[in-house]
Amino acid sequence: xxxxxxxxxxxxxxxxxxxxxxxxxxxxxxxxxxxxxxxxxxxxxxxxxxxxxxxxxxxxxxxxxxxxxxxxxxxxxxxxxxxxxxxxxxxxxxxxxxxxxxxxxxxxxxxxxxxxxxxxxxxxxxxxxxxxxxxxxxxxxxxxxxxxxxxxxxxxxxxxxxxxxxxxxxxxxxxxxxxxxxxxxxxxxxxxxxxxxxxxxxxxxxxxxxxxxxxxxxxxxxxxxxxxxxxxxxxx
Amino acid sequence: xxxxxxxxxxxxxxxxxxxxxxxxxxxxxxxxxxxxxxxxxxxxxxxxxxxxxxxxxxxxxxxxxxxxxxxxxxxxxxxxxxxxxxxxxxxxxxxxxxxxxxxxxxxxxxxxxxxxxxxxxxxxxxxxxxxxxxxxxxxxxxxxxxxxxxxxxxxxxxxxxxxxxxxxxxxxxxxxxxxxxxxxxxxxxxxxxxxxxxxxxxxxxxxxxxxxxxxxxxxxxxxxxxxxxxxxxxxxxxxxxxxxxxxxxxxxxxx
Numbered sequence: 205x206x207x208x209x210x211x212x213x214x215x216x217x218x219x220x221x222x223x224x225x226x227x228x229x230x231x232x233x234x235x236x237x238x239x240x241x242x243x244x245x246x247x248x249x250x251x252x253x254x255x256x257x258x259x260x261x262x263x264x265x266x267x268x269x270x271x272x273x274x275x276x277x278x279x280x281x282x283x284x285x286x287x288x289x290x291x292x293x294x295x296x297x298x299x300x301x302x303x304x305x306x307x308x309x310x311x312x313x314x315x316x317x318x319x320x321x322x323x324x325x326x327x328x329x330x331x332x333x334x335x336x337x338x339x340x341x342x343x344x345x346x347x348x349x350x351x352x353x354x355x356x357x358x359x360x361x362x363x364x365x366x367x368x369x370x371x372x373x374x375x376x377x378x379x380x381x382x383x384x385x386x387x388x389x390x391x392x393x394x395x396x397x398x399x400x401x402x403x404x405x406x407x408x409x410x411x412x413x414x415x416x417x418x419x420x421x422x423x424x425x426x427x428x429x430x431x432x433x434x435x436x437x438x439x440x
Numbered sequence: 441x442x443x444x445x446x447x448x449x450x451x452x453x454x455x456x457x458x459x460x461x462x463x464x465x466x467x468x469x470x471x472x473x474x475x476x477x478x479x480x481x482x483x484x485x486x487x488x489x490x491x492x493x494x495x496x497x498x499x500x501x502x503x504x505x506x507x508x509x510x511x512x513x514x515x516x517x518x519x520x521x522x523x524x525x526x527x528x529x530x531x532x533x534x535x536x537x538x539x540x541x542x543x544x545x546x547x548x549x550x551x552x553x554x555x556x557x558x559x560x561x562x563x564x565x566x567x568x569x570x571x572x573x574x575x576x577x578x579x580x581x582x583x584x585x586x587x588x589x590x591x592x593x594x595x596x597x598x599x600x601x602x603x604x605x606x607x608x609x610x611x612x613x614x615x616x617x618x619x620x621x622x623x624x625x626x627x628x629x630x631x632x633x634x635x636x637x638x639x640x641x642x643x644x645x646x647x648x649x650x651x652x653x654x655x656x657x658x659x660x661x662x663x664x665x666x667x668x669x670x671x672x673x674x675x676x677x678x679x680x681x682x683x684x685x686x687x688x689x690x691x692x693x694x695x
Contacts (some may be wrong), residue, residue, distance in 0.1 A: 251566045277623045293624050294575050294608050337617050376619070378575075394503040394611075396527060 211388075211405060214414075221296055222364035225304035226311075226357050233311040233356065238285040240312070241319035256315070259309040267373025270302055274374070298375035299382045303367045307338035307360030314359055318352020350427040362413060370422075385409050465558060466493035467667040468513055470504040471610065472520035473612035474545070474586065474631050479518065485685070486676045492669040500612040502583035506663060508533055515665035516608070516643035516674055518542065518586035520613075520631075525658040538644035542677060545655045546632040547589050547647040552623045553640055561597070561645040565603035568602040570627065575608040577619035577628035585655075587612035590629035593652040600691035617641065656694065 240252055258266050274281040274292045284290040292298035295314065322345060330340045346353075368386040375382040377391060389405045392398035471479050472572040476498050483494040497504070501519035505527055508514050517534075519525050522541070528534045551557045559570050567576070579587035587609065594600040613630050620628035620642035628641075635643045659677065661670055676682055683693050 208570075269621075271624075275624055277620065291573075372611075376610055376615075377580075378608055391580075394500070394506055396502065396506050396509065396524075 206238055207404070207408065211274055211401070211408065214383060214385055214388045214405065214409060217296060217380065217383070218365055218412075219304055221299045222361050225300040225307060225364045226361045228313060229304040229308050229360065230299070230353075230357065233308060233360075234353065235313045238341075238345075241316045251437055254329055255343055256309045258306050260350075263306060263369025264368070264373050267302060268304060268368035269303065269334055270298075270370060270374040272304060274298065274301065292375070294375055294378055294381060296381055299367075299371050299384060300364075302361075302370040302374050303364030306367050307363035307368055310359040310363055311356035314352050314356030316352075318349040321352075322348045326423075350432055351424045351431070354420055354423045354427060358365075358416060365412065365416075366395035385412075403421070442475050454480040462597045463583070466495055466516045467669045467673055469494060469496045469516045469518065469673070470508065470514040471496055471498055471516075471518040472504075472585065472636055474499045474520055474613040475518060475657070476614060477637050478633070478685055478691060480531060481689075482677060482682045482685045483673070484603050485681055486673050489671060489673060489676075493675065494669075498612075498614075500579065500584040502580075502585070503611070511664075513664070515667040515670035516659060517621070518659040518677075519589065519591045519654070519658055520545075520619055521653075522658045524585070525660050528660070528662075533660040533663050535663050537664065538671070538674065540659055540674070540678065541656050541694045542659045543657035543686055544656070544694055546649070546692075547586075547593055547652060547655065548630060548632045548635050549632055549647070550620050550635050551619070551626055551629050551644050552620055553642045554623075555626060555642070556670040557626060557644060559644055561647055561651075564598050567594070567599045567627070568606065571603065571606050571624075574626045575606050576603055576612060577616040577625035578630075579606070579613040579616050580609040580611065582609075584612055586616070586631060590647075590651045592631075593647045596651045604649055631690075632642075636690040657691075 211328050216362055236255060238256070240248070254323065272278050274284070275280065276285065276291070281292060284292070290297070327340050327344050330344045331337075335343065360432075365384070366386055367384070368390065371382065371384060372387055377383050377387050383391065385405060385408070389402050389409070390404035392405065469479070469483065479496060479665075483496055485492050486492060499507075499523045501517075501521060504514070504517060504522040504612060505519065508517060508528060509531060517525065517528065525539060529539065549561060550558070557570055559567070578590045579585070581587035581591035588631065591600060594603065603654075608616075608619055608625055610619060613634060616625075616628050617630045617634045617638055619625040620630075621638050627644065629647075632643065632646065635641055659674060661674060686693050
């Protein structure tokens with residue numbers, strides 16, 4: 205049972221949306237995670253809570269807020285359109301925005317944990333050897349945090365693939381543009397005679413999730429091996 | 441977990457599972473989304489008269505038919521087209537002889553009330569040009585009745601191919617109405633009764649009646665219905681009292 209062209213389109217769109225949502229939110233998530241792990245500033249608890257909000261809010265609320273803010277008449281949406289000609293409404297970029305927002309706290313959490321687990325003495329050692337703060341971050345802190353960054357990317361990617369409520373509320377359900385895997389499955393379950401395609405797409409979703417988990421496991425193992433100094437043969 | 445704990449847990453769980461007897465107490469109506477305000481009012485009227493408790497679930501007629509097919513506890517279905525009632529009838533999910541044609545409606549092109557678009561609907565009218573980079577909001581043309589009527593109209597007017605890539609499909613006709621009302625879509629296809637229900641949209645033009653299949657709202661009792669009040673409610677929807685409500689909300693009444 206090979207996927208039909210329609211199913212392939214849904215699959216390609218879902219991957220595109222999830223991929224870009226992860227890529228664009230990654231630098232911001234690393235910065236926020238670093239801030240939360242290392243800095244202390246007034247209002248940090250509130251900031252922390254705000255970052256985690258998409259994790260606990262009903263997705264439809266996030267979607268509605270995105271609609272109000274990034275819609276054609278929303279304050280940000282109107283600005284983006286006037287200044288850059290960028291429109292999020294009904295576009296896959298809007299779906300990616302929704303996926304990115306929903307996955308952001310997951311990414312921040314994972315990255316932050318790995319920042320917090322880093323032995324600060326390693327960074328201190330790099331400093332005493334003459335590395336500047338930026339060099340320490342780029343050559344010591346960031347590589348040591350790689351397993352957490354991979355995990356965060358995967359979690360956010362998976363969340364993006366599965367994102368439903370915020371997406372359908374914000375950018376509706378347009379084939380080829382915003383109809384991602386979960387929206388397509390939902391649509392089929394709503395249509396008489398849609399059982400077979402719904403089941404096929406669901407199996408595709410299972411396969412995709414397994415593949416993502418597998419890839420992330422391999423990447424995390426590799427990164428861990430590099431950090432701990434074990435290579436593939438188990439030598440130290 | 442001790443046996444006692446298990447028993448307490450079991451009884452609590454079973455207590456929240458609705459019993460079959462509770463189903464017969466009220467009446468559950470599944471209705472096309474476009475009926476929202478009018479049917480709410482009609483049901484209130486029936487409940488006040490009969491002491492019944494009517495619950496209404498609105499959605500796309502296609503989704504509702506599908507839910508009934510899967511055993512949803514509906515007593516009455518009011519569909520915005522005859523086909524979804526046919527679909528259930530073929531599967532013996534409709535009580536024989538209970539089916540009635542209830543209402544009619546018109547199909548219109550709407551824009552936000554502040555919008556300046558003026559366009560006359562005729563064969564080959566420049567809908568794609570009027571949309572520009574924007575999208576036409578309409579219910580899903582693959583299965584939702586309002587979308588299917590809209591697609592048929594655009595096809596018979598010869599403009600479907602030029603706009604089929606510019607459509608924002610919504611789950612039901614009221615969602616399409618909301619997209620236009622919020623200004624996210626400059627144009628949309630809805631029923632004239634929908635346009636009447638939303639102050640933030642205005643009717644740009646009406647589709648010629650001949651451009652699409654006749655719009656017929658059909659209603660029927662579900663075969664599995666156990667509500668004693670359901671036949672009475674269905675009859676009430678055809679009474680003079682209900683007729684006044686339908687007309688007020690912009691529907692045509694069929695006999």
